[in-house]
Amino acid sequence: MPKTSTSSKTKQPTPVKKNKTLTIILFLLVLIAIGFLLRPGVYSIQPTNAVEDGMTIIYILRDPEVPFYTSLHPECAYSSTNVSLMCTATLRTAFEDLSGRIFLRLPYNHTVYLKGSGGVEPGIVEEE
Numbered sequence: 001m002p003k004t005s006t007s008s009k010t011k012q013p014t015p016v017k018k019n020k021t022l023t024i025i026l027f028l029l030v031l032i033a034i035g036f037l038l039r040p041g042v043y044s045i046q047p048t049n050a051v052e053d054g055m056t057i058i059y060i061l062r063d064p065e066v067p068f069y070t071s072l073h074p075e076c077a078y079s080s081t082n083v084s085l086m087c088t089a090t091l092r093t094a095f096e097d098l099s100g101r102i103f104l105r106l107p108y109n110h111t112v113y114l115k116g117s118g119g120v121e122p123g124i125v126e127e128e
Contacts, residue, residue, distance in 0.1 A: 038060045038061065039060065039061055039062040039064070040058060040059065040060050040062065040068075040103070041058070041059055041060075041062035041066060041067075041068055041069075041070060042056065042057070042058055042059075042068060042069050042070070042112055042116070043056070043057040043059060043070045043071070043094065043098065043116070044056045044057075044069070044070070044071045044072070044108065044109060044112045044113040044116050045057075045071070045072045045091065045094070045108070045113075046071070046072060046108065046113055047108060048087060048091070051091070053107065053108060054107070054108025054113075055105060055106070055107070055108055056105075056106040056107065056108055056109045056112050056113075057098060057102055057104070057105055057106070058102075058103045058104040058105075058106065059098050059101045059102050059103055060101050060103050061101050067116070069112060069115040069116040070116045071112075071113045071114075071115075071116030071117040072087070072090060072091060072094065
């Protein structure tokens with residue numbers, strides 16, 4: 001007589017394999033969509049008397065006509081003892097425009113400043 005086994009073999013359901021590539025692509029698409037919705041930007045301020053160490057600001061909800069990299073106007077000439085009134089007004093206006101949208105404040109980065117100013121160095125005028 002053939003032996004019959006008393007234990008029956010039941011098949012366990014196999015776990016569904018996740019397609020890692022598809023997951024990564026979907027994640028990247030979501031990040032890109034969030035980036036387009038938030039429209040981040042980088043604003044750089046060179047060291048002046050008003051902001052002694054300078055500053056690089058990452059902000060959100062950038063206006064569509066504003067470039068990604070923006071810097072305080074390079075024509076903004078200042079001396080070691082005085083900042084022109086135009087520079088101070090421009091700086092104040094920039095901070096008012098960015099208020100409530102600043103995501104991160106970083107130390108001054110000269111490379112970012114040059115990208116925002118179109119490669120123009122900050123204007124330094126020595127007093128005569």
